[in-house]
Amino acid sequence: MVFKYEYLQNFIKEVFLSIGCPEADAGLASKVLISADLRGVDSHGIARLSGYVRLYDNGRLNPKPEIKIIHETPSTAVVDGDKGLGLVVAPKAMQIALDKADKVGSGWISVQNSNHFGIAGYHAMLALQKDMIGWAMTNAAPLVTPTFSKEKLLGTNPIAVAVPARENPPFVADFASTAVAYGKMEILQRKAQPAPIGWVQDKDGNPTDDSNAVKNGGALLPLGGDREHGSHKGYGLGAIVDIFSGVLSGANFGPWVPPFATAGFMSAGEQVGKGTGHFLGAMRIDGFRPAEDFKTDMDKWINRFRSAPAIEGKQVLIPGDPERALEIERKAAGINLLDPVVKDMQGLAERFGIQFEA
Amino acid sequence: MVFKYEYLQNFIKEVFLSIGCPEADAGLASKVLISADLRGVDSHGIARLSGYVRLYDNGRLNPKPEIKIIHETPSTAVVDGDKGLGLVVAPKAMQIALDKADKVGSGWISVQNSNHFGIAGYHAMLALQKDMIGWAMTNAAPLVTPTFSKEKLLGTNPIAVAVPARENPPFVADFASTAVAYGKMEILQRKAQPAPIGWVQDKDGNPTDDSNAVKNGGALLPLGGDREHGSHKGYGLGAIVDIFSGVLSGANFGPWVPPFATAGFMSAGEQVGKGTGHFLGAMRIDGFRPAEDFKTDMDKWINRFRSAPAIEGKQVLIPGDPERALEIERKAAGINLLDPVVKDMQGLAERFGIQFEA
Numbered sequence: 001m002v003f004k005y006e007y008l009q010n011f012i013k014e015v016f017l018s019i020g021c022p023e024a025d026a027g028l029a030s031k032v033l034i035s036a037d038l039r040g041v042d043s044h045g046i047a048r049l050s051g052y053v054r055l056y057d058n059g060r061l062n063p064k065p066e067i068k069i070i071h072e073t074p075s076t077a078v079v080d081g082d083k084g085l086g087l088v089v090a091p092k093a094m095q096i097a098l099d100k101a102d103k104v105g106s107g108w109i110s111v112q113n114s115n116h117f118g119i120a121g122y123h124a125m126l127a128l129q130k131d132m133i134g135w136a137m138t139n140a141a142p143l144v145t146p147t148f149s150k151e152k153l154l155g156t157n158p159i160a161v162a163v164p165a166r167e168n169p170p171f172v173a174d175f176a177s178t179a180v181a182y183g184k185m186e187i188l189q190r191k192a193q194p195a196p197i198g199w200v201q202d203k204d205g206n207p208t209d210d211s212n213a214v215k216n217g218g219a220l221l222p223l224g225g226d227r228e229h230g231s232h233k234g235y236g237l238g239a240i241v242d243i244f245s246g247v248l249s250g251a252n253f254g255p256w257v258p259p260f261a262t263a264g265f266m267s268a269g270e271q272v273g274k275g276t277g278h279f280l281g282a283m284r285i286d287g288f289r290p291a292e293d294f295k296t297d298m299d300k301w302i303n304r305f306r307s308a309p310a311i312e313g314k315q316v317l318i319p320g321d322p323e324r325a326l327e328i329e330r331k332a333a334g335i336n337l338l339d340p341v342v343k344d345m346q347g348l349a350e351r352f353g354i355q356f357e358a
Numbered sequence: 359m360v361f362k363y364e365y366l367q368n369f370i371k372e373v374f375l376s377i378g379c380p381e382a383d384a385g386l387a388s389k390v391l392i393s394a395d396l397r398g399v400d401s402h403g404i405a406r407l408s409g410y411v412r413l414y415d416n417g418r419l420n421p422k423p424e425i426k427i428i429h430e431t432p433s434t435a436v437v438d439g440d441k442g443l444g445l446v447v448a449p450k451a452m453q454i455a456l457d458k459a460d461k462v463g464s465g466w467i468s469v470q471n472s473n474h475f476g477i478a479g480y481h482a483m484l485a486l487q488k489d490m491i492g493w494a495m496t497n498a499a500p501l502v503t504p505t506f507s508k509e510k511l512l513g514t515n516p517i518a519v520a521v522p523a524r525e526n527p528p529f530v531a532d533f534a535s536t537a538v539a540y541g542k543m544e545i546l547q548r549k550a551q552p553a554p555i556g557w558v559q560d561k562d563g564n565p566t567d568d569s570n571a572v573k574n575g576g577a578l579l580p581l582g583g584d585r586e587h588g589s590h591k592g593y594g595l596g597a598i599v600d601i602f603s604g605v606l607s608g609a610n611f612g613p614w615v616p617p618f619a620t621a622g623f624m625s626a627g628e629q630v631g632k633g634t635g636h637f638l639g640a641m642r643i644d645g646f647r648p649a650e651d652f653k654t655d656m657d658k659w660i661n662r663f664r665s666a667p668a669i670e671g672k673q674v675l676i677p678g679d680p681e682r683a684l685e686i687e688r689k690a691a692g693i694n695l696l697d698p699v700v701k702d703m704q705g706l707a708e709r710f711g712i713q714f715e716a
Contacts (some may be wrong), residue, residue, distance in 0.1 A: 073463025075433040105431030106654035148672035173594035205669035206455035229556045236531035236677045247655045248646045288606045297605045312508035317435035319594045
């Protein structure tokens with residue numbers, strides 16, 4: 001079913017208001033969540049709305065958090081998210097990073113006591129309007145094995161970096177530190193199709209094309225796939241994200257990161273810190289070079305890469321190109337939701353007395 | 359032939375003194391260069407010594423650089439390496455990062471007008487003794503294709519991150535943003551062996567097992583290998599390193615990064631900035647949490663990962679483990695150099711009147 005994004009965004013806001021979020025927070029959270037659907041990261045958008053409500057039902061989400069700095073220097077801080085929506089905690093932490101960058105050139109915020117923050121790219125892109133480079137990372141519940149491990153110890157731990165250009169749209173890299181996002185496995189599961197070798201391993205650590213492997217004791221593989229193809233680098237990258245987001249903030253880390261509230265994964269289990277961790281950063285471009293010089297060179301970079309000779313039938317893309325194209329398309333044509341997502345929305349509409357026409 | 363590392367380090371120092379480097383710089387450069395041989399990154403160690411001399415012969419290396427800050431804020435700066443040895447420029451820039459972190463919590467230095475800086479890990483690890491987290495990245499001459507490109511536009515662009523622990527040795531991730539280092543291709547070339555699919559492409563952008571592909575118009579592939587296995591993420595990572603090191607500093611970037619002086623690659627060609635670029639960073643741990651709390655949690659992280667159930671016959675390693683083991687081994691047993699490297703050393707010994715017994 002196809003919906004206008006404004007309609008969905010408003011629906012999300014109504015749900016967050018219904019669980020007790022203040023007006024401004026519900027508005028912000030709806031904007032962050034719908035940006036995932038607009039940019040084509042469907043698994044991180046409205047499909048997760050009922051999960052946030054389950055987090056609330058299980059006492060793991062505080063709709064009225066007091067988000068505060070618990071330690072800081074001029075360029076660094078740890079922020080306590082007070083069990084608030086990551087969708088609200090992360091933009092507020094990013095604002096602190098931007099303020100610090102304004103004053104001393106850069107700002108780096110490690111966040112504890114949060115939960116799922118939507119897509120990393122949204123938060124990194126908050127820096128663009130201020131001629132800054134933005135960084136966003138988060139840890140997540142374990143789905144990924146370090147190289148040679150049979151056990152899942154890392155989340156898909158994404159990294160996003162947003163860099164402004166002058167005449168071109170910005171450079172926005174936003175990617176998980178795994179070979180593939182778990183959302184792609186779920187698509188294969190629905191279609192009962194096998195997975196390419198290099199995406200997952202089975203419970204004994206063998207390569208497999210079983211798209212249900214992760215459910216059956218297997219794991220997603222780090223970017224690189226196997227040791228021969230550099231999986232230790234993907235593992236290193238995921239580990240860096242985990243340490244910056246989790247260990248540096250006093251959140252949970254590694255296998256202790258609490259799961260998002262999907263069916264069967266309600267409880268947080270043993271904890272070594274507080275909630276989920278994020279890491280957000282901002283660097284003022286004119287802390288390095290005059291912003292116009294830098295942006296002119298970024299245009300040169302982007303134009304040179306975009307015009308490189310491509311493999312037959314393909315085109316060299318700039319990070320952020322596909323997501324921006326989808327956003328334009330979906331803002332115009334609407335967002336197509338799968339039946340289970342619509343059904344979840346119907347349940348939420350009924351529970352909270354929100355009008356919903358599907 | 360096997361040599362004691364102290365002997366090689368002294369030989370390196372003598373060579374750098376011979377081309378006019380001051381005593382302290384020659385000593386520092388020899389320490390950085392030999393650390394690559396000790397840590398098992400043989401391609402970045404003494405094997406490159408004659409290349410640095412060729413850079414000098416071609417007027418691309420200033421043995422007495424005036425390394426200086428050309429723009430700064432309390433937490434950021436651009437450093438001009440004045441065509442000095444990257445082996446000297448990078449540790450000095452890292453010292454500026456550490457000083458800034460001391461004062462305002464973090465320090466981030468983008469470097470222009472430098473050249474090859476050895477292994478990234480050395481520079482990142484300079485932060486450890488001060489209870490800081492260290493970052494080091496550099497761009498490099500183009501050997502790598504963006505996803506779908508036939509043309510080489512990025513270097514192997516490595517990232518190193520060093521994080522202190524309490525009772526465990528530090529976490530030190532140090533990896534190129536490619537599926538494999540070019541050094542591994544050279545080993546296969548010498549043995550006339552094919553490369554695994556996923557390491558390189560041919561001149562038309564097709565997957566190939568030809569270990570000579572890069573010489574024949576082909577390219578190294580970004581981490582991930584192909585689009586299906588996430589090569590756009592490796593491309594994004596290499597691009598981030600290039601932008602932070604090259605565009606942010608005013609150095610060359612992308613395909614314009616000048617080649618290291620290996621046979622046939624002497625001249626720098628068209629330039630869009632100054633020399634090669636690096637990016638160095640330091641974050642004070644106690645800018646976030648008390649350092650002892652953090653290091654205790656890092657021990658917990660490391661112990662948990664190291665003890666994870668492993669695939670039959672394997673062990674889960676912590677980033678930095680293999681390099682540290684090699685360093686201990688090679689400090690005791692010596693460093694085995696290939697014949698061409700020894701021959702290069704004989705040439706340098708003869709030219710500069712340095713005693714050398716091979």
